[in-house]
Amino acid sequence: MAKVVLVLYDDPVDGYPSSYARDDLPKIDKYPDGQTLPTPKAIDFTPGHLLGSVSGELGLRKYLESQGHELIVTSSKDGPDSVLEQHLHDAEVVISQPFWPAYMTAERIAKAPKLKMALTAGIGSDHVDLQAAIDRGITVAEVTYCNSNSVAEHVVMQALSLVRNYIPSYNWVMKGGWNIADCVARSYDIEGMHVGTVAAGRIGLRVLKLLKPFDTHLHYNDRHRLPQAVEEELNLTWHATRESLYEACDLVTLNCPLHPETEHMINDTTLKHFKRGAYLVNTARGKLCDRDAIARALESGQLAGYAGDVWFPQPAPEDHPWRSMPHHGMTPHISGTSLSAQARYAAGTREILECHFEGRPIRDEYLIVQGGGLAGVGAHSYSKGNATGGSEEAAKFKKVN
Ligand code: NDP
Secondary structure, eight states: OOEEEEEOBOOOTTOSOSSOSSSOOOOOOBOTTSOBOOOOSOOOSOTTSOOSBGGGGGGOHHHHHHTTOEEEEESOOSSTTSHHHHHGGGOSEEEEBTTBOOOBOHHHHHTOTTOOEEEESSSOOTTBOHHHHHHHTOEEEEOTTTTHHHHHHHHHHHHHHHHTTHHHHHHHHHTTOOOHHHHHTTOOOOTTOEEEEEOOSHHHHHHHHHHGGGTOEEEEEOSSOOOHHHHHHHTEEEOSSHHHHHHHOSEEEEOSOOSTTTTTOBSHHHHTTSOTTEEEEEOSOGGGBOHHHHHHHHHHTSEEEEEESOOSSSSOOTTOGGGTSTTBOOOOSOTTOSHHHHHHHHHHHHHHHHHHHHTOOOOGGGEEEETTEEOHHHHHHOOSSOOOTTGGGGGGOOOOO
């Protein structure tokens, strides 16, 4: 019998939903590159229902308890008195979502002698100290592709809303105004702009494809170059360095994982390479950016707007400067946890658990760390090391109801 600790975000403040806005979800057969959707033996949830908050339990309780395992579900994840800390001593599996990450630092891994797997119900395992997992032989896995397209939609939404000045214009409506000049004094068309992505993996490439019909000029930088046919189809300009991409673009979007190579890659020095008045959209990870340098660039006008849904730490404390800096369009970390995405990553989490408990191999595309080294997707997209430093600040967050 294993203890599985599942860390999820809180239920809605007005209670777990008893009905939903729509009756079903569109059917998707496979991901754009042909990868199959998750294939668990069964699911015990209704796709389209809220699964990612505590009461939703990712639909895992029936399955795990029927196998004799113990399931602890909690949103209490930060600080020494958290429920997560209380269960580390005998947990075999810790599952969490990047939206509400259970930071598995080296200290916490040391307190979890029985831990065999840190499972990310989503994509992005930077909340786990990968070096500590490598050193301890712990498996780190995530549900690759489950919400990549969801995030790409969010990137396009936020890119358009910054360029067109949507949120301030909406706010004038809410205030009872009709202040057209106030709204349009910062409003442009994206048509004709140069748009670049740092990383053209699953999300970055999708963003490029979605933006192509807007008649933008598309740019990218990545450690590996895309096939020539893709570059030609999208008329892409490849940049060997990120700085060269920043210099060429009106709007930059970050779509690479957070790992030691990318931490704080946007800072006071690299921001000098951006065109004055560039827009930056970051739905990848907050820590790709130096928090205070972003606020300074918005105040000085070096950036015309910043949007995204990722912060560091998460949840962001009330006094996090990104809540109050000018010209931002931030949301909490939601892009990858639409009801549509939840159904996919809940099924993927179940698939990975089935493999773990039945001794079957976990799909290579889901692996980040295994057998004492980076593995699968992790070996391609991450670098060794740790990016969890400073995560203890998440304990400063106070719930708002
Ligand atoms: P992929 O693994 O498909 O793509 C990641 C890409 O990043 C790869 O092409 C990789 O390059 C590239 N990359 C890695 N390091 C660098 C670097 N130093 N410079 C330039 N490119 C680099 O992942 P996804 O596209 O699905 O997701 C990307 C990230 O987005 C995740 O790691 C996660 O942090 C974030 N994310 C956010 C979500 C949200 O809800 N906001 C949800 C899902 C993901 P290569 O492989 O060629 O080395």
